[in-house]
Amino acid sequence: MTKVKIYTTPICLECEKAKKYFKENNIEYEEIDTFENKEATEKAFKKAGQKRIPIIEIRDKAFSGFDKKKIEKQLK
Amino acid sequence: MKDLTIIGGGPAAITAAIYAARAKMTITLVTEELGGYLTKTDKIENYPGFKTITGLELTKALEEHLKSYDVEIIEDETVKTVKQENNEVITELENGQILKSKIAIIATGSKRKKLGIKGEQEFANKGITYCAVCDGSLFQDQEVAVIGGSYAGTKSAMYLSKIAKKVYIIEIQNELSGEELLIEQVKKTENIEVITGAKTLEIYGDEYVKGLKYETNNETKNLEVQGISIEIGLIPNSEITNVEKNKEGKIIVTDDMKTSSNKIFAAGDVNNKGKEQIIIAAAQGCIAALKTKEELK
Numbered sequence: 271m272t273k274v275k276i277y278t279t280p281i282c283l284e285c286e287k288a289k290k291y292f293k294e295n296n297i298e299y300e301e302i303d304t305f306e307n308k309e310a311t312e313k314a315f316k317k318a319g320q321k322r323i324p325i326i327e328i329r330d331k332a333f334s335g336f337d338k339k340k341i342e343k344q345l346k
Numbered sequence: 347m348k349d350l351t352i353i354g355g356g357p358a359a360i361t362a363a364i365y366a367a368r369a370k371m372t373i374t375l376v377t378e379e380l381g382g383y384l385t386k387t388d389k390i391e392n393y394p395g396f397k398t399i400t401g402l403e404l405t406k407a408l409e410e411h412l413k414s415y416d417v418e419i420i421e422d423e424t425v426k427t428v429k430q431e432n433n434e435v436i437t438e439l440e441n442g443q444i445l446k447s448k449i450a451i452i453a454t455g456s457k458r459k460k461l462g463i464k465g466e467q468e469f470a471n472k473g474i475t476y477c478a479v480c481d482g483s484l485f486q487d488q489e490v491a492v493i494g495g496s497y498a499g500t501k502s503a504m505y506l507s508k509i510a511k512k513v514y515i516i517e518i519q520n521e522l523s524g525e526e527l528l529i530e531q532v533k534k535t536e537n538i539e540v541i542t543g544a545k546t547l548e549i550y551g552d553e554y555v556k557g558l559k560y561e562t563n564n565e566t567k568n569l570e571v572q573g574i575s576i577e578i579g580l581i582p583n584s585e586i587t588n589v590e591k592n593k594e595g596k597i598i599v600t601d602d603m604k605t606s607s608n609k610i611f612a613a614g615d616v617n618n619k620g621k622e623q624i625i626i627a628a629a630q631g632c633i634a635a636l637k638t639k640e641e642l643k
Contacts, residue, residue: 279483281387282402283379283381283480305509311484323483323484
């Protein structure tokens with residue numbers, strides 16, 4: 271199973287949309303609260319190259335924002 | 347052909363849909379996202395009935411209410427144009443789909459205004475945010491600046507003050523504006539510093555934002571910050587229609603929310619009536635829906 275991580279904040283519509291998409295497509299994911307995991311978040315945003323929530327990490331790639339096409343491509 | 351097409355997904359659009367559905371009109375509501383600008387709002391403390399509620403919570407409540415009625419909802423789609431042709435309204439979507447209706451309500455709201463200065467584009471999402479509540483956690487224990495000291499700016503500064511080490515408000519006017527209660531809170535918050543009479547000139551950095559330059563009393567100063575929230579106001583999402591607009595791009599409407607095209611109405615932030623407030627948008631959505639029902643008789 272591909273490991274998917276999503277870095278979120280409590281008030282974030284794109285985070286909600288992404289999690290809904292993962293659930294609907296039976297994609298297992300781990301949610302990381304960015305307020306409680308500062309170091310992991312910093313590593314993730316540096317990997318994504320953007321300071322924008324959500325950050326989605328799939329395998330060795332990370333990107334910011336909810337983008338279905340990027341997720342599908344990375345999960346292939 | 348449906349009676350009504352509603353373009354938008356915020357409080358004005360959803361209220362219009364609820365009233366129109368209860369008036370037994372047939373409706374299509376088309377939107378990029380339900381909730382619209384509301385979803386980027388932290389605490390709402392001035393909407394009657396809720397002492398405090400987040401934008402996301404209110405969006406969920408509005409969505410649930412909307413979906414309890416027989417309304418066709420097209421989500422995640424962008425509208426390209428809305429125009430009146432003879433006695434019907436044609437709404438064209440970016441995906442090529444055409445919606446025909448007897449009448450339409452445009453409730454597309456507004457978006458954040460940009461500064462248009464050096465560095466703004468380069469550092470977008472690299473330290474610059476237009477949604478402090480979404481991205482605020484990335485500025486924990488850092489020094490940040492909020493550009494704009496009106497209602498939205500003071501609200502963002504209050505939110506960021508609980509996360510960041512220090513928050514600067516950079517306001518071009520000589521004093522803050524907006525809600526007195528918020529201004530009072532800002533002044534009492536120890537880690538907020540207000541710099542008024544300051545025009546932001548440039549945002550600089552390397553990989554990410556490192557600071558900004560501003561001008562005050564004919565002197566240019568540097569301010570080192572790692573995050574910048576831009577809150578200088580809103581511009582209406584009105585490009586989709588050619589009805590009459592004012593110089594700010596807001597759709598000109600009558601007291602009944604009617605535009606210069608007699609089959610097209612506009613409600614909420616996108617029109618020239620009233621301030622950008624949730625309760626005003628909802629009320630205008632109601633007025634527009636009730637009037638469209640009369641027009642169809």
